[in-house]
Amino acid sequence: MLDKLALYLSKPFVQNALIVGVLIALCASLLGVTLVLKRFSFIGDGLSHVAFGAMAVAMVIGLTNDMLLILPVTVVCAILLLRTGQNTKIKGDAAVAMISVGALAFGYLLMNIFPTSGNISGDVCSTLFGSTAILTLSKTEVWICIALSLLVVVFFIFFYNKIFAVTFDENFARAVGTRAGTYNFLIALVIAVIIVLAMKLVGSLLISALVIFPALSAMRLFRSFKKVTVFSGILSVVCSVAGILISILAETPVGSTIVAVDVVVFGICWLIGLITTGGNK
Amino acid sequence: MSYIQARNLSVGYEGEAVGEQINFTVDPGDYLCIVGENGSGKSTLMKTILNLQKPLGGEIIIGDGLKKNEIGYLPQQTPVQKDFPASVEEIVLSGCQARCGLRPFYNKEDKALAQENMEKLGIDFLKKRCYRDLSGGQQQRVLLARALCATRKILLLDEPVSGLDPKVTAEMYELIRNLNKEGITIIMISHDISAALTYANRILHIGENIFFGTKEEYLNSNVGRAFVISHEKEGEDHVG
Numbered sequence: 236m237l238d239k240l241a242l243y244l245s246k247p248f249v250q251n252a253l254i255v256g257v258l259i260a261l262c263a264s265l266l267g268v269t270l271v272l273k274r275f276s277f278i279g280d281g282l283s284h285v286a287f288g289a290m291a292v293a294m295v296i297g298l299t300n301d302m303l304l305i306l307p308v309t310v311v312c313a314i315l316l317l318r319t320g321q322n323t324k325i326k327g328d329a330a331v332a333m334i335s336v337g338a339l340a341f342g343y344l345l346m347n348i349f350p351t352s353g354n355i356s357g358d359v360c361s362t363l364f365g366s367t368a369i370l371t372l373s374k375t376e377v378w379i380c381i382a383l384s385l386l387v388v389v390f391f392i393f394f395y396n397k398i399f400a401v402t403f404d405e406n407f408a409r410a411v412g413t414r415a416g417t418y419n420f421l422i423a424l425v426i427a428v429i430i431v432l433a434m435k436l437v438g439s440l441l442i443s444a445l446v447i448f449p450a451l452s453a454m455r456l457f458r459s460f461k462k463v464t465v466f467s468g469i470l471s472v473v474c475s476v477a478g479i480l481i482s483i484l485a486e487t488p489v490g491s492t493i494v495a496v497d498v499v500v501f502g503i504c505w506l507i508g509l510i511t512t513g514g515n516k
Numbered sequence: 517m518s519y520i521q522a523r524n525l526s527v528g529y530e531g532e533a534v535g536e537q538i539n540f541t542v543d544p545g546d547y548l549c550i551v552g553e554n555g556s557g558k559s560t561l562m563k564t565i566l567n568l569q570k571p572l573g574g575e576i577i578i579g580d581g582l583k584k585n586e587i588g589y590l591p592q593q594t595p596v597q598k599d600f601p602a603s604v605e606e607i608v609l610s611g612c613q614a615r616c617g618l619r620p621f622y623n624k625e626d627k628a629l630a631q632e633n634m635e636k637l638g639i640d641f642l643k644k645r646c647y648r649d650l651s652g653g654q655q656q657r658v659l660l661a662r663a664l665c666a667t668r669k670i671l672l673l674d675e676p677v678s679g680l681d682p683k684v685t686a687e688m689y690e691l692i693r694n695l696n697k698e699g700i701t702i703i704m705i706s707h708d709i710s711a712a713l714t715y716a717n718r719i720l721h722i723g724e725n726i727f728f729g730t731k732e733e734y735l736n737s738n739v740g741r742a743f744v745i746s747h748e749k750e751g752e753d754h755v756g
């Protein structure tokens with residue numbers, strides 16, 4: 236078994252998958268804590284439906300490179316959703332649901348009114364599970380991913396205190412002169428880019444899992460923002476590596492294996508949390 | 517000149533005024549209590565003073581060397597924080613954001629200030645604890661310490677004692693009175709008219725009738741007398 240693992244690890248496509256998997260897991264989990272706290276756990280799902288709607292439009296107007304439409308539309312939607320802070324009438328979860336259901340319906344409607352020869356179910360499947368499976372990444376994709384992830388991590392470290400202040404109590408932050416609007420916009424932009432990128436590479440099912448599980452697992456065990464953030468980063472990376480390796484050895488689909496590992500780890504964290512707090516939480 | 521001066525101020529939401537023709541001034545060292553019925557627009561007024569929302573009419577003049585980011589604020593209650601994993605220390609420190617500006621990290625002085633304020637409010641021993649596991653009174657102290665990190669001049673408190681038991685309430689009032697004695701100007705919204713009359717030197721009553729003046733003037737005005745009497749009745753009902 237170890238021989239098999241060593242053999243695979245020497246192959247470039249496995250190395251690429253590990254690099255990209257780890258980086259996306261790290262970025263997603265860093266932003267995940269903020270997303271979960273802002274009630275945006277389902278943003279990955281919502282945005283994939285938006286991408287589907289945009290794809291339908293691209294198909295109807297006969298755009299050959301549909302990413303030209305999908306990328307900007309999804310990023311704009313993400314920003315619109317996320318920059319609405321704590322003072323809006325429609326809360327995060329409802330806003331995500333509205334946009335996602337709306338976009339899905341419109342996309343499907345368009346495809347029915349203007350039937351094209353495209354393989355609809357195939358395309359829907361690929362927006363859900365990732366069009367480029369993580370095992371067939373190209374060199375360029377890997378480099379883009381590395382560059383963007385570095386940017387995200389640097390952004391996160393530099394703005395960590397602002398992110399905390401704005402997420403914890405936006406009104407107070409604004410009252411004492413923090414430019415909450417600007418920071419909300421920046422956070423939204425970074426999240427949007429990461430989600431769209433990850434959606435393309437690993438699919439929206441996986442991105443939702445990467446956003447939700449490490450953050451929730453860490454929250455079971457820790458009681459400060461810093462510890463939760465650091466631990467969810469570590470947890471997310473470990474789970475992804477484990478998921479990828481298991482999937483290679485057991486020949487299971489990568490995305491769902493990573494999600495499965497995340498679920499199991501969440502269960503363990505939940506149990507530990509239950510025991511350490513004496514079950515009163 | 518005054519710290520804050522409101523002239524013919526109207527406050528409200530989306531063009532619908534909740535309070536109109538509000539005039540008042542806050543001078544350094546004042547202890548102003550804002551009183552009025554539920555829904556009369558007290559919180560709205562406070563948010564307008566803090567520039568969290570635009571006035572519908574009139575103006576607020578900030579002066580006497582007070583800068584926009586030198587106002588500390590204790591919000592009424594914020595629902596986001598319910599399951600937020602944050603330690604007391606992190607929250608108090610976030611009050612230093614005002615001093616940070618664009619600087620990304622807290623420096624030694626910020627940390628010392630946070631420590632000093634935690635000690636002052638007697639929550640030093642809680643600093644590694646999670647905010648959501650604290651009692652209501654402790655939570656209010658944490659938020660007050662945070663507000664103190666943001667200012668040395670003026671504090672705006674929106675019902676700082678709501679939901680606290682009588683003993684903790686009295687402690688909280690004592691704390692605020694001491695801060696005022698140290699020279700921090702206080703603007704406090706309160707439902708508790710007797711506390712307002714005990715501690716404040718100025719009263720702003722908003723609602724159908726608007727009144728602004730000293731405590732003595734308030735007690736001699738029609739608005740004041742009616743409000744005080746209706747609340748005394750309420751108090752007796754509670755006891756009886």
Ligand SMILES: Nc1ncnc2c1ncn2[C@@H]1O[C@H](COP(=O)(O)OP(=O)(O)OP(=O)(O)O)[C@@H](O)[C@H]1O
Nearest residue numbers: 529530534552553554555556557558559560561592
């Ligand atoms: N976000 C909002 N949008 C529209 N109207 C609002 C909003 N918040 C409050 N209001 C309305 O404005 C009025 C004043 O509300 P406000 O919260 O200022 O009252 P208050 O005097 O602080 O009351 P309380 O003593 O209960 O805290 C109320 O009638 C309320 O319904």
Ligand SMILES: [Mg+2]
Nearest residue numbers: 558559560592
């Ligand atoms: Mg109020």
